[in-house]
Amino acid sequence: MKIPLAWRQLTHDKTRLLVALAGIAFADVLMFMQLGFRDALFESAVTFHKQLQGDVFLISTQSTALIAMRSFSSRRLYQTLSFDGVASAEPLFLDTALWKNPQTQATRGMMVIGFNPERSLMTSPGLEGGMEKTKIPDIVLFDAASRPEFGPVPDLFKQGETVETEVRSRRVRVGGLFTLGASFGADGNLITSDLNFLRIFPTRSKDLIDVGVVRLKPGVDPIATVAAMRQEFASDVKILTKEEFVEFERSYWEQGTSIGFIFTLGTAMGFIVGIVIVYQILYTDVSDHLPEYATLKAMGYSDWYLLGVVFQEAVILAFLGYIPGGLVTFFLYDLTRNATSLPLYMTLARAITVLVLTLIMCLVSGAISVRKLQAADPADIF
Amino acid sequence: MLNLAKSQTSEPNFHDSPQPVIQIENLCHYYGTGSLRKQILFDINLTIQPGEIVLMTGPSGSGKTTLLTLMGCLRSVQEGSAKILGQEIHGASKSEMVKIRSYIGYIFQAHNLLGSLTALQNVQMSIDLHEHISNQEAIAKSSQMLAQVGLAERTDYFPATLSGGQKQRVAIARALVSHPKLVLADEPTAALDKKSGREVVEIMQRLAKEQGCTILIVTHDQRILDIADRIINMEDGYLSESV
Numbered sequence A: 001m002k003i004p005l006a007w008r009q010l011t012h013d014k015t016r017l018l019v020a021l022a023g024i025a026f027a028d029v030l031m032f033m034q035l036g037f038r039d040a041l042f043e044s045a046v047t048f049h050k051q052l053q054g055d056v057f058l059i060s061t062q063s064t065a066l067i068a069m070r071s072f073s074s075r076r077l078y079q080t081l082s083f084d085g086v087a088s089a090e091p092l093f094l095d096t097a098l099w100k101n102p103q104t105q106a107t108r109g110m111m112v113i114g115f116n117p118e119r120s121l122m123t124s125p126g127l128e129g130g131m132e133k134t135k136i137p138d139i140v141l142f143d144a145a146s147r148p149e150f151g152p153v154p155d156l157f158k159q160g161e162t163v164e165t166e167v168r169s170r171r172v173r174v175g176g177l178f179t180l181g182a183s184f185g186a187d188g189n190l191i192t193s194d195l196n197f198l199r200i201f202p203t204r205s206k207d208l209i210d211v212g213v214v215r216l217k218p219g220v221d222p223i224a225t226v227a228a229m230r231q232e233f234a235s236d237v238k239i240l241t242k243e244e245f246v247e248f249e250r251s252y253w254e255q256g257t258s259i260g261f262i263f264t265l266g267t268a269m270g271f272i273v274g275i276v277i278v279y280q281i282l283y284t285d286v287s288d289h290l291p292e293y294a295t296l297k298a299m300g301y302s303d304w305y306l307l308g309v310v311f312q313e314a315v316i317l318a319f320l321g322y323i324p325g326g327l328v329t330f331f332l333y334d335l336t337r338n339a340t341s342l343p344l345y346m347t348l349a350r351a352i353t354v355l356v357l358t359l360i361m362c363l364v365s366g367a368i369s370v371r372k373l374q375a376a377d378p379a380d381i382f
Numbered sequence B: 001m002l003n004l005a006k007s008q009t010s011e012p013n014f015h016d017s018p019q020p021v022i023q024i025e026n027l028c029h030y031y032g033t034g035s036l037r038k039q040i041l042f043d044i045n046l047t048i049q050p051g052e053i054v055l056m057t058g059p060s061g062s063g064k065t066t067l068l069t070l071m072g073c074l075r076s077v078q079e080g081s082a083k084i085l086g087q088e089i090h091g092a093s094k095s096e097m098v099k100i101r102s103y104i105g106y107i108f109q110a111h112n113l114l115g116s117l118t119a120l121q122n123v124q125m126s127i128d129l130h131e132h133i134s135n136q137e138a139i140a141k142s143s144q145m146l147a148q149v150g151l152a153e154r155t156d157y158f159p160a161t162l163s164g165g166q167k168q169r170v171a172i173a174r175a176l177v178s179h180p181k182l183v184l185a186d187e188p189t190a191a192l193d194k195k196s197g198r199e200v201v202e203i204m205q206r207l208a209k210e211q212g213c214t215i216l217i218v219t220h221d222q223r224i225l226d227i228a229d230r231i232i233n234m235e236d237g238y239l240s241e242s243v
């Protein structure tokens, strides 16, 4: 077995190695956080869509995202019932209203969702059974993952207290909790019955709906059904499968806003910080040991061998730095999740992405610093 | 050792044939280009036979190191002929030069040991390059070599914890462990005090005689001239033989 020179060179100076690993870990954490935030924000934008229980969705062609919904005639929705594979068609109402914090009286906008309580259109955790209560006038269900600015509603409710406040100047009482979470468009959410919804928004008509939720009979292909509906319908409604509906919202935030760009830029910054740090370490290693490396060349070691040493050092640094970086990230994800109620989780895909980025980062630094090896001229060491 | 014996068969055997280890004819060397071009070596002729210990002396700046780097394939020959271990190196390719280097042991004024490796591992670096033997064998061989230079107790020391003379002895062990045919040393005692300087040269002389290798030492050190079979003198780029 040959002497593992790269390993020895790296580990000989423990302090320098620790500084290098801290630097790489820092770059990794930066990339993990930026990518994590980006994914979490996009994910939070579609949590609502994913919780909807339907196979085909109808929206107005003028709707661009959940924050900018236009209503359309419910007649369009009921037209779908004429299709063979359709089991049910249910209207869903969406709007934003000011909620008065029951403790501070400060108001803040939140999303109000209304649908027929007889139909379980949503699968939000905690919602089971809750819809029943919204059959009573002016009873609403409160999103326990809403931002804290709305008041300590979940805590008060769990303690058995009556939580009463005003939504859009109408007095309502909290009848239950569910979990959906804040998104770009809404800091908090309310669910109630379609009738209560129309009580809160008295100017709205029950014939103008925001989302049509169509369920298909078992075994019916949604893609084919959607294609058939598009053939038949006038172009004033968009007909989407569930995947397309989720993608519709996601692409609005990904492409229609600079959020994606900002976080990609943040990731790139982490990447560049990493390159600079690793370059510093590798370059210093080469230039500090120039006479020794030149001596190895004089002994008959080839340039390839020395190149290999530098690149091995780069790869070792990448892996060793990634481990603490990943561990710190787990901790920070947890912290952020609790502080922001963003769905920030480590995913295998992101773990691999950052590992690959770290490797590229270290190899790029290696490639820049090996140029210094050419200065190791064995003719100069005598 | 088996491997070493095998590898030797592919190279000329210097003990049976009268072929010189170094044969230089009409060698000239220049530094710089254009109007700055300056001739450093003038019409050098030198033949060194196997087993000889040759000392080269001469004032600083006279071209000794330049000649040594040319012979050691660390620099390309520009003019004239130089046969090292039987092979013409004028016009040799980079990979041929790297190959020839591995048959030569170099000892420098600075020891140039790798600071991240122990004395033993530094010596082992030379074995790694030449032989495919197991780790245990390489360690055994390295520590044996270190014992021969009087460092049996210091095998696991890092260079930073060794004295100048000890480091130079590790460098000698590294240069000789693979039984090179030719050892080139450039002022190996310059950085050492009198006593350890003398010791180092005596170790080199003894090992060279045991292994039958040829040694060329550049030195200013008057006290070590007695170990030489032959002394040559460089002055202003001209080489002359002392008698």
Ligand SMILES: Nc1ncnc2c1ncn2[C@@H]1O[C@H](COP(=O)(O)OP(=O)(O)O)[C@@H](O)[C@H]1O
Residues within 6 Å of the ligand: B031, B032, B040, B058, B059, B060, B061, B062, B063, B064, B065, B066, B067
């Ligand atoms: N790489 C180089 N480039 C230009 N000139 C050099 C270089 N190396 C040595 N010289 C010059 O060549 C001459 C001989 O140097 P050198 O061979 O080192 O002599 P010595 O080893 O006898 O002291 C000196 O004048 C020195 O300045």
Ligand SMILES: [Mg+2]
Residues within 6 Å of the ligand: A382, B064, B065, B066, B186
């Ligand atoms: Mg010199």
